[in-house]
Amino acid sequence: MGKHGKKQSHRHNRQGRTASYYLEKPDEEIQEYPLGPQTSSAQEPTLSESDKESQEEETQEKETNFDKNPSINNDLLSKFSLYQQSVQSPKGDISYLQKFFLMYVGGRLPLHLQEDFCGTALLSVEWLHSDARRSAVGLDLDAEALNWCMDNNMNKIGADVHSRISLFHGNVLQPLECRLVNLDPREIIKNIKIDDEGESKTSSLNSTSQGSPKAVCRTKLMKDAKLPARDIVCAFNYSCCCLHSRKELVLYFKHALNALTTKGGIFVMDLYGGSSSECELRMQRRFPNFTYTWEQAEFDIIQRKTRISLHFNLHKQHKKIRHAFSYSWRLWSLPEIKESLEEAGFRSVHFWIRNMPDSEEIRCMDGFPVGRDLKYEEVKSFQQQDSWNAYIVGVA
Structure with a gap:
């Protein structure tokens, strides 16, 4: 998620990705992990009182809870599609991943990627396109996110690319027990139809259940799968904030380290911070067909926990998707991440940070933020700012 949304602006979201910042579902549906995508996440400008009032007036439009209205759960209007459009920028992330690998490992090109908290696996799919030798594990x-990926990302990339990606459903804290959900290439062929003009078209596979991924291989666990050792493992979209205890964080980092090749590899995650990250915030970014809102409701300074919600307002359809994504996050500090990575066994840890626009200076934003092309720089120290985004690189 580089990131065009998230890291492009911690308030702006990146994936380039860094912050749409924090995503969440309604209280009763809070998930253990965020999408991973993402991307990244951009934070949005704070709404003025007049903006809020006009928004309230507009909201005589019918508010729609996405999860309870299947009529808007299609390809272009699905919450996952909106997330990918507004939060993620996989090409930017991949550019930095390659740079970090060559800088800290070198000697060869990185070919094998593992994307933890992958969500719709947009980053993994993009990773495969640039080199026919590449493989990806998500x-x-x-x-639900994995099912959407199968229908809308993987089923459009062709059998040649499809054969190089494996998706697994399960907990990153128990990766070897996760179950393979990758479709066999023959399934793609079965879904190719010839239209009246003789052109082939791939139809998506219908899913009637959101409880488990379609085509899941019930007996195929990650520990039984023949996968190449990974050159890079990544966890973007602030996904590590879903791990609320140091014990869980260190355990996850150990699993990431074990997945890396003994020839040398890297683990890369993203994180946001700054004085504005520890207070209530509401940021908004407008796109041609929808408006994306990131909302941080509160921040507990003792537990360092916050609740994040991501909302979408569909302009043409006059519908609001409230709490499209919601999460309970533990906002980790950079020293805590570094110490945990070292405890897990990484031999060195590096910080790449970029300063983001002050939240008080941003009133409204169209598309992705100005200054999105600012580069991340490696730092040994960094003075506190209103808002910043960071890539953290653990070297095996």
Whole structure:
């Protein structure tokens, strides 16, 4: 998620990705992990009182809870499609991943990627396109996101690319027990139809259940799968904030380290911070067909926990998707991440940070933020700012 949304602006979201910042579902549906995508996440400008009032007036439009209205759960209007459009920028992330690998490992090109908290696996799919030798492994706990990926990302990339990606459903804290959900290439062929003009078209596979991924291989666990050792493992979209205890964080980092090749590899995650990250915030970004809102409701300074919600307002359809994504996050500090990575066994840890626009200076934003092309720089120290985004690189 580089990131065009998230890291492009911690308030702006990146994936380039860094912050749409924090995503969440309604209280009763809070997930253990975020999408991973993402991307990244951009934070949005704070709404003025007049903006809020006009928004309230507009909201005589019918508010729609996405999860309870299947009529808007289609390809272009699905919450996952909106998330990918507004939060993620996989090409930017991949550019930095390659840079970090060559800088800290070198000697060869990185070919094998593992995307933890992968969500719709947009980053993994993009990774495969640039080199026919590349492979990708995606892992996520959200069955609905994986199903959407199968229908809308993987089923459009062709059998040649499809054969190089494996998706797994399960908990990143128990990766070897996760179950393969990758479709066999023959399934793609079965879904190719010839239209009246003789052109082939791939139809998506219908899913009637969101409880478990379709085509899941019930007996195929990650520990039984023949996968190449990974050159890079990544966890973007602030996904590590879903791990609320140091014990869980260190355990996850150990699993990431074990997945890396003994020839040398890297683990890369993203994180946001700054003085504005520890207070209530509401940021908004407008796109041609929808408006994306990131909302941080509160921040507990003792537990360092916050609740994040992501909302979408569909302009043409006059519908609001409230709490499209919601999460309970533990906002980790950079020293805590570094110490946990070292405890897990990484031999060195590096910080790449970029300063983000002050939240008080941003009133409204169209598309992705100005200054999105600012580069991340490696730092040994960094003075506190209103808002910042960081890539953290653990070297095996």
